[in-house]
Amino acid sequence: MRAGEQRRPTLADVAAEAGVSVALVSIVMRDAPGASAATRQRVLEVARRLDYQPDSRARLLRSGESRLLGVVFGVQHPFQHDLLTGLYDAADKQGYELTLSAVTPRRDERTAIGGLLQDRCAAMILLGPQIPVAELAALAGRMPVVVMMRGVRHKAVDVVRTDDVRGLNLAVDHLVTLGHTRIAHVDGGRMIASAERRQGYHEAMRRHGLEAYARVVVGGFGEEDGARAARELLADPPTAVTMFNDLSAAGLLDVVQRHGLAIPGDLSVVGYDDSSFSRLAHIDLTTVAQDIDTLTTLAVARAVERIAGGGVTNREIVIPPRLIIRGTTGSAPTP
Amino acid sequence: MRAGEQRRPTLADVAAEAGVSVALVSIVMRDAPGASAATRQRVLEVARRLDYQPDSRARLLRSGESRLLGVVFGVQHPFQHDLLTGLYDAADKQGYELTLSAVTPRRDERTAIGGLLQDRCAAMILLGPQIPVAELAALAGRMPVVVMMRGVRHKAVDVVRTDDVRGLNLAVDHLVTLGHTRIAHVDGGRMIASAERRQGYHEAMRRHGLEAYARVVVGGFGEEDGARAARELLADPPTAVTMFNDLSAAGLLDVVQRHGLAIPGDLSVVGYDDSSFSRLAHIDLTTVAQDIDTLTTLAVARAVERIAGGGVTNREIVIPPRLIIRGTTGSAPTP
DNA sequence: CAGGAACTCTAGAACGTTCTAGTCCGTGGC
DNA sequence: GCCACGGACTAGAACGTTCTAGAGTTCCTG
Numbered sequence: 001m002r003a004g005e006q007r008r009p010t011l012a013d014v015a016a017e018a019g020v021s022v023a024l025v026s027i028v029m030r031d032a033p034g035a036s037a038a039t040r041q042r043v044l045e046v047a048r049r050l051d052y053q054p055d056s057r058a059r060l061l062r063s064g065e066s067r068l069l070g071v072v073f074g075v076q077h078p079f080q081h082d083l084l085t086g087l088y089d090a091a092d093k094q095g096y097e098l099t100l101s102a103v104t105p106r107r108d109e110r111t112a113i114g115g116l117l118q119d120r121c122a123a124m125i126l127l128g129p130q131i132p133v134a135e136l137a138a139l140a141g142r143m144p145v146v147v148m149m150r151g152v153r154h155k156a157v158d159v160v161r162t163d164d165v166r167g168l169n170l171a172v173d174h175l176v177t178l179g180h181t182r183i184a185h186v187d188g189g190r191m192i193a194s195a196e197r198r199q200g201y202h203e204a205m206r207r208h209g210l211e212a213y214a215r216v217v218v219g220g221f222g223e224e225d226g227a228r229a230a231r232e233l234l235a236d237p238p239t240a241v242t243m244f245n246d247l248s249a250a251g252l253l254d255v256v257q258r259h260g261l262a263i264p265g266d267l268s269v270v271g272y273d274d275s276s277f278s279r280l281a282h283i284d285l286t287t288v289a290q291d292i293d294t295l296t297t298l299a300v301a302r303a304v305e306r307i308a309g310g311g312v313t314n315r316e317i318v319i320p321p322r323l324i325i326r327g328t329t330g331s332a333p334t335p
Numbered sequence: 336m337r338a339g340e341q342r343r344p345t346l347a348d349v350a351a352e353a354g355v356s357v358a359l360v361s362i363v364m365r366d367a368p369g370a371s372a373a374t375r376q377r378v379l380e381v382a383r384r385l386d387y388q389p390d391s392r393a394r395l396l397r398s399g400e401s402r403l404l405g406v407v408f409g410v411q412h413p414f415q416h417d418l419l420t421g422l423y424d425a426a427d428k429q430g431y432e433l434t435l436s437a438v439t440p441r442r443d444e445r446t447a448i449g450g451l452l453q454d455r456c457a458a459m460i461l462l463g464p465q466i467p468v469a470e471l472a473a474l475a476g477r478m479p480v481v482v483m484m485r486g487v488r489h490k491a492v493d494v495v496r497t498d499d500v501r502g503l504n505l506a507v508d509h510l511v512t513l514g515h516t517r518i519a520h521v522d523g524g525r526m527i528a529s530a531e532r533r534q535g536y537h538e539a540m541r542r543h544g545l546e547a548y549a550r551v552v553v554g555g556f557g558e559e560d561g562a563r564a565a566r567e568l569l570a571d572p573p574t575a576v577t578m579f580n581d582l583s584a585a586g587l588l589d590v591v592q593r594h595g596l597a598i599p600g601d602l603s604v605v606g607y608d609d610s611s612f613s614r615l616a617h618i619d620l621t622t623v624a625q626d627i628d629t630l631t632t633l634a635v636a637r638a639v640e641r642i643a644g645g646g647v648t649n650r651e652i653v654i655p656p657r658l659i660i661r662g663t664t665g666s667a668p669t670p
Numbered sequence: 671c672a673g674g675a676a677c678t679c680t681a682g683a684a685c686g687t688t689c690t691a692g693t694c695c696g697t698g699g700c
Numbered sequence: 701g702c703c704a705c706g707g708a709c710t711a712g713a714a715c716g717t718t719c720t721a722g723a724g725t726t727c728c729t730g
Contacts (some may be wrong), residue, residue, distance in 0.1 A: 008455075008477065008714055010715090011717065012716080013707055020679075020680090021679065021680045021681075021683095022680090022681095022716090023679080023681080023718080023719085024678085024679060024680075024718085026716095026717070026718060027679090027718095029717095030718085032526055032718095033677095034541055034677080034678065034679075035678070035679080036677080036679090039678080039679085044692095051477070053452050053453060054453055054716090054717080055396070055453070055715090055717065056453035056717095057392040057393075057395050057396045057452055057454070057455055057715095057716080057717085058392075058396050058685090058715070058716035058717040059395050059716080059717055059718075060388070060685095060717090061392045061685050061686065061687085061715095061716080061717070061718095062684070062716080062717045062718040062719080063394055063685085063717075063718055063719085064685075073682060075416045075419050075420055081410045081411075081416070083441040084437055084439065085437075085440060085441070085442075088437065088439050088441070088442050089439075089441055089442075092442070098436065098439055099435075100434075100436070100437065100559060100709090101435070101456075102419055102423065102435065104419065104420040104423050104424075106420070106423070106424055107420075107423050107424075110633075115432060117388050118388060118389060118390070118391040119392070120343075120390055120391070128571055128671050142343065142386070146493075148511040151722065166356060166394070181669050189550075206355055217724090223615055223616075228617065249613055250617075251615070251616070253617065254615060254617030255615040255616070257617060258616070258617070272397065273689060277585075277612060280556075280558055280585055280586070280589065281562065281586070281589045281590070281593075282585070282589030282592065282593070289713090299703085303653070330625070340714090345685090345686055345687085346686065346687065347686080353708075356709065356710045356711075356712090357687085357710090357711095358685090358709080358710060358711080358712095359708085359709060359719075361686095361687065361688060362688095362709090364687095365688085367688095368707095369707080369708070370708070370709080371707080374709085375710080389686090389687080390685090390686055390687065392685095392687085393685070393687035393688095393715090394687055394688075395686090395687090395715095396685095396686080396687070396715050396716065396717085397687045397688040397689080397714070397715050398687080398689085398715085399686055399688090399715075434682080487677085498678080508673090509706060525684095567720075603686035622679080648696080
């Protein structure tokens with residue numbers, strides 16, 4: 001007997017063995033009303049003995065509604081893994097399954113979405129998608145689409161995201177409270193959400209009357225981007241800097257420390273995302289945390305409402321972030 | 336028109352619109368022989384216009400063979416994300432799809448595997464599974480199973496993994512070359528592969544006649560585990576330490592540095608996995624790298640062979656690791 | 671004691687594909 | 701002019717489920 005050789009048992013096999021009809025076995029397996037306790041018991045026993053596993057393909061094909069949510073995530077972004085954890089929990093609570101499709105350095109978003117389309121999931125949840133709004137809208141024409149971590153100004157697409165503008169306001173406020181004025185911002189370049197965080201930065205600087213000190217350096221999502229920005233900043237270092245995300249913050253921290261600046265003595269740094277590594281004691285990064293539980297719960301809930309056909313009014317749900325103060329921020333150096 | 340409301344077009348719709356039979360459309364869509372160039376053209380045109388998407392559920396249900404590989408990965412382990420990237424590439428090359436199922440802090444392996452079982456994938460690839468061999472064997476009785484990053488002594492399960500014994504031999508050799516004798520090892524506790532790495536450590540120490548200096552501290556896979564081990568080691572610090580993985584190495588580095596020891600002046604540290612963060616300049620960890628491309632290519636190839644029913648002889652494929660020397664290792668301090 | 675109602679169960683259609691076994695037609699050899 | 705052949709196409713069964721409609725029971729109710 002070679003592995004995987006034997007045919008998998010079907011409802012018909014169980015039915016034959018238990019001496020009942022296929023339909024009845026189906027009823028028992030679905031835990032639907034219409035079978036006596038005795039038969040239920042017997043059928044379940046037979047199913048267990050034959051090691052029966054329902055075939056979700058056939059099940060979904062027939063029943064039409066698929067209780068299946070497609071999720072597109074980026075393998076490169078640690079923060080999205082945290083989101084995955086939350087999404088599984090939320091979907092589980094709602095009785096939905098998740099089917100994942102990853103974006104990798106050599107597998108783009110279109111491919112990832114295409115894979116899910118063939119799986120006939122009932123709705124799609126996209127984590128920080130980079131594709132143009134027009135494509136998102138086209139997709140939303142075929143099935144409910146919930147976008148996370150990105151604003152999309154289109155009436156057919158649902159959005160659940162963190163208030164990034166507010167996030168950077170929190171970061172800047174914190175630094176101002178500590179006495180900083182020369183606060184720079186390293187943005188995310190062409191990354192999703194970069195524009196909003198940059199806007200939040202400018203807004204806060206203006207609110208504090210610090211427009212004259214505003215200074216934005218082009219960054220990106222990776223460590224190298226942060227390191228590059230650090231080298232640029234070192235020519236004329238500010239006393240504080242807000243970063244697009246934790247990863248680029250880590251890159252900046254390294255270059256700056258090697259250059260002999262004390263953290264936070266000479267330079268205060270605020271990250272974004274509260275990635276697991278930002279908690280590492282020797283990074284100990286002050287950062288803006290996104291509320292993963294709320295974000296994922298609401299995203300799944302929204303997808304489910306759409307599937308049910310509920311007429312939802314507000315397309316966009318925006319969750320406030322919160323500041324996590326750790327060791328990379330401190331009082332501004334006295335001049 | 337509400338999003339996702341309209342029925343998705345089927346083969347029948349395309350057939351009706353193009354004025355041909357359903358079977359013919361199927362032939363065209365599959366690019367199978369049996370249709371004239373002219374009709375082919377026309378059908379494709381109609382399909383494109385209707386935005387037809389094949390239903391993989393129905394397709395797989397009917398055709399039996401599923402060209403679908405199930406992958407179980409842990410959302411907590413950054414190294415497994417790197418593996419995912421490679422697996423997608425490899426599967427793509429072989430014309431297979433991947434369907435992912437994640438293990439999260441609140442979603443265990445059994446659940447993850449169960450999800451894939453219902454998806455009727457043709458084979459399963461498990462990344463560092465923790466479940467007992469008996470369960471793996473039972474699973475392998477129903478479909479081909481390829482286990483990565485873990486040895487499994489069972490004739491029904493295929494294994495593709497790194498030679499962890501050799502990995503730790505490389506690490507210890509490197510340290511011995513630098514003049515170290517008091518080399519400790521912080522293991523992975525109950526983690527998969529911990530036993531092999533520990534064994535490699537003991538083997539190398541013995542080979543160098545350093546058995547008397549051998550010292551193993553219980554660790555784990557996370558940063559806290561490394562930090563805990565560090566505190567234990569500081570009571571009587573060695574001059575070098577090999578760690579179970581990069582994450583625990585990062586934890587150890589932090590505690591040790593705060594305690595005032597210089598790296599690598601007072602203590603040399605070797606990690607394992609070459610995780611992306613170990614390349615971060617301010618960690619700059621000497622580590623043992625696993626050959627991701629080879630591992631993933633072979634794992635997919637092996638799964639495909641099994642699906643085809645090929646009688647493969649050697650169940651276990653072991654890939655040599657290589658040492659990446661960075662900044663956390665240096666000459667032993669002169670006494 | 672007729673007539674439901676409630677319950678348990680079953681037959682058979684349906685889902686959207688692929689596959690098998692054809693039909694139909696034109697062409698070419700004899 | 702007959703027959704075999706091959707290419708283009710089609711009808712209908714099959715895959716493993718769920719669903720609809722209904723067939724038997726038993727049991728209550730007036």
